Every structure is written in C-alpha cells, then in structure tokens.
Amino acid sequence: MNKDDYQKLVKKYEPKENKLENTIYAFLIGGLVGFIAEGLNVLLMNFFNLSRILASAWTCLIIILTASLFTAFGFFDNWMSKAKAGLLIPTTGFAHSVSSSALDYKKEGLITGLGSNFFKLAGSVILYGILSAFILVIVRVIIGV
C-alpha cells in the first residue's frame, strides 16, 4: 500500500466530528452556565443585600469552588470533553485546569510536582491577560481619554 492510499484509509476511519453539533452544544451549555451565574447573582443580591459587583464576585467564587470539587470527584473531565468550549470559556475552565494539574502532579512532590505545575495551563491566561491589560492601559493613558 502506498502513502496516498494509506492517507485515504486514515481519513476514512477518522472519527468525524460534527462541527455544527459541537457549536450548538457549546452554545447551550455555555449559556446555561451564564444563566445559572445570573440566577446566583440575583439570589445573592436579594437575600444578602449585596451590590451587583459584590454578588458577581461571590458568584465567581462559587463557580470556581464547584468546578474544583467536580474535578476532584472525577466527572468534570467527562463533561469537559462533551461540552468542550461550553465549559472551557466560562471561569469553570480556568478552575478546572488549575485543580486538575494540582491533583495530577501531587504525587511528584509538593515543590517539584504540585508547586511548579500548579499554573501550567492557567499561567498563560494570567500572563497574557496582565500583559494585554497593561499595554491597553498604557495606550489609553497616552491618548488621554
């Protein structure tokens, strides 16, 4: 069998991902997360008389706690692979990456394992978030709005 035939064969048996279906899933699940977050916001604002800013900070904490716990229980990885971007783009994705690397590298020691791999995935979010915000604030200061 030559190379071209082999490539054709590989293509034939490659699992086909339905892109439209993926996008709809991501939209629905991501939307649901946003919906639940807004529900928590409204609950916190009404029951504890919090301002919207404080309520959304609490909601952020609750979402991170839930995602960390679900990761530890082991079923969040499954959900992530089904929902894909639906759970990746919300703060759940950030919390999941931190807690899953913390869990996975624990056995390699506290410093060389857990410590140095803690922000393996989330580190780039923090780094590029800070860099872009820094540059944009400098730009804003220079144009002086």
Added chain:
Amino acid sequence: MTFIWAFLIAGTFCAIGQIILDNTKLTPGHITSLFTVIGSILAFFGIYEKLINLGGGGASSIISNFGYLLYIGALEGYEKLGILGIFSGMLTKASVAIIGSIVFASIVALIFKPKD
C-alpha cells in the same frame, strides 16, 4: 430580561470559542488565553461594561471577565496613583479568581486522590 441576555452572551462567547477550536489547530490553552485578551480589548473599547450591564452573570462568569477586571483594576489604579497605580491596582479586582482557584485547588489536591 437579564436572564435571557445572560444566556445569549455566555452562549455566544462559548459558541465562538468552539468554532475557533474546531476549525483551527489552536488548543484549549490558546483559546482561554485568547478570550482573556479579547476581554481586555473589549474593556478598552468600553464594550464589556455594556455586556455586563446587559447580561449580568452571563458576562461576568466567562474568562473574558478576567481580562476586563485586570484592565479596570489597572485603570482605576492609574486614576488614584498614576503610573504606580497600574502596577499596584492591576490585580485588585481579578484577585478573587486567582486566589479562589489557588485556595480551592490546593484544598482539593490535599483531600482527594487523582482519578485516572
């Protein structure tokens, strides 16, 4: 009405992320970093604040909110302390997400064993 907007805004961001994920070679790590940067760019143009007023939890529960909080914190720091404020104020608002994930992930790593 905020509930519908929350659903639509969070859903749209996730759908865009999924489209990028499916049609390019970018990994989930690229996507989350990209959306954080998009968040601070939207904050720069004043769009993200409108999204939060419109969709509340929908806009503040996605990772782009992290970029928005970094930008807003740095800007408020600049208004108070000048250039030093950009450095000292950057993390004031975004601190909740970072410290929250550090503390909860550590607790979880202490208590639970990894599932394989």
